[in-house]
Amino acid sequence: MEIRRILYMLRQPPYATGHAVEALESILVAGVFDQQVSVLFRDDGVWQLLKGQNGGALGVRTIGNVAQALPEYEVKDIYVCAESLAQRGLVVDDLVLTAKVLSQREQLTLISAQHAVVND
Amino acid sequence: MSSATDKEGYLTNLNDWSEPVAEEIARAEGIELSEAHWALIRLVRQFYAEFEVSPAMRPLVKRAREKLGPEKGNSLYLLKLFPGSPAKVLAKIAGLPRPTNCL
Amino acid sequence: MSTLHVINKANALPACLSVAGAHDALLLIEDGVYAGTTARSPQRPLYALAADVDARGLNERLGPSVTVISDAEFVQLAVDHQPIVSWR
Amino acid sequence: MIYGLARMIFGIAVHGAPYGSQASASALRFAEAAVAAGHSLHRVFFYHDGVNTANGLMVPPQDDPSPQQGWVTLAERHGIELAVCIAAALKRGLVNEEERNRYGLNAASLHPAFSIVGLGQLIDAIGSSDRFVTFAA
Structure with missing residues (x-):
């Protein structure tokens, strides 16, 4: 298996479906398989990173906590869409982890450099 | 065993975990818990409390290196204390869910 | 190499367009084909998958900038582009 | 559109459930067309509700x-692995004998053609x- 550039693009909000947590689990595995993994949170996917979540209120895992495990699994290239944040009245200080904020043009560059893009 | 476990020895209800339960599970795995074991059990329980994920081998080694130093933060040391598959065995004894990331 | 964007919900098209490059190709499939009835001619190629267009009765309702393609042509688009990004 | 002679190895992921979405059926038609065009497909990975x-x-x-029967036929004919993610499968009640x-x-519920x-x-x-293509929910 070759080392590939793989981008996970997460666009779905947490909790209503199991997609967010399953997508994050998939990224954690990719991280320990020595691939060049990056993650882009955009559209409603940025809600996954909001501080102050409490999945326990629904009896489920807190997605923000799982997302914070990304750097522990060697996933260091974490990006968030500037416009998606702005549209939702969010700033980087509202997020549970340090992510690089990308413009649309920067996202285009990021996407076009990938071997594969996986969505949630 | 005083607490329900599945066929592989993972706790059915994670709230049943206690230190005596950990000792029971460990004994079933053929492990007598020493202070060295407990340091790692506390470490993975802390990891789970933070991230709600049972650590896979890589992040486990990384965590152990950061918190316990390089002589303990390596896979040989972990294998010696928790033979076979350290991430799985540790999760079992520490009362965490089976690591889904394995296999 | 340019990217192939595969859109399977009509309301995912704006998000896709916000990061699509000038030479990227856009393919509407499943409920994404409804976007082909209103999409204004973009700078880049816009395709729609024949089976999905046909099933929904949209053959006469797609805009002039939309090219209807077969499954085999979808495969060829995937060969000609990388990466392939799915939008829902 | 120009038909190139390039023979490629495709990877496919299916994220949506049959009946709940078109994902599996769309992916199957793509897979059949890819194989018919002479490309190869080693593994289809089913994840999420897929x-x-x-x-x-x-x-x-x-x-x-x-679409299940179509996958089984295609897989048998062309030696394609139909791979189901264990973590996603177990919680949805999809288990093999093991x-x-x-x-x-x-009971075991997994169709024997899938692993x-x-x-x-x-x-x-x-x-x-x-080339890797995801068929989303």
Whole structure:
């Protein structure tokens, strides 16, 4: 298996479906398989990173906590869409982890450099 | 065993975990818990409390290196204390869910 | 190499367009084909998958900038582009 | 459109359930077209609700077939691995004989043409393919 550039693009909000947590689990595995993994949170996917979540209120895992495990699994290239944040009245200080904020043009560059893009 | 476990020895209800339960599970795995074991059990329980994920081998080694130093933060040391598959065995004894990331 | 964007919900098209490059190709499939009835001619190629267009009765309702393609042509688009990004 | 002679290795992921979405059916048509064009496909990875494609206890109406049979036929004919993510499968009640025994369940539900694999196999499918296509929910 070759080392590939793989981008996970997460666009779905947490909790209503199991997609967010399953997508994050998939990224954690990719991280320990020595691939060049990056993650882009955009559209409603940025809600996954909001501080102050409490999945326990629904009896489920807190997605923000799982997302914070990304750097522990060697996933260091974490990006968030500037416009998606702005549209939702969010700033980087509202997020549970340090992510690089990308413009649309920067996202285009990021996407076009990938071997594969996986969505949630 | 005083607490329900599945066929592989993972706790059915994670709230049943206690230190005596950990000792029971460990004994079933053929492990007598020493202070060295407990340091790692506390470490993975802390990891789970933070991230709600049972650590896979890589992040486990990384965590152990950061918190316990390089002589303990390596896979040989972990294998010696928790033979076979350290991430799985540790999760079992520490009362965490089976690591889904394995296999 | 340019990217192939595969859109399977009509309301995912704006998000896709916000990061699509000038030479990227856009393919509407499943409920994404409804976007082909209103999409204004973009700078880049816009395709729609024949089976999905046909099933929904949209053959006469797609805009002039939309090219209807077969499954085999979808495969060829995937060969000609990388990466392939799915939008829902 | 120009038809190139390039022969490629494709990887496919299916994320949506049959009947709940078109994902599995769309992916199947793509896979059939890819193979017909001379490309190869080693593994299809079923994830999220896509794992339900592998349910061996389905009874589809005669006039509304599940894509499952199409996958089974394609896989047998071309030696394609139909891989179901274990983590996603177990929680949705999709188990083979081995997992049925492990958890002491009443019945195995996985169609025998599908195999249960770890998430690492998704990474492997991406790493060993020229083109990777996800069919979203």
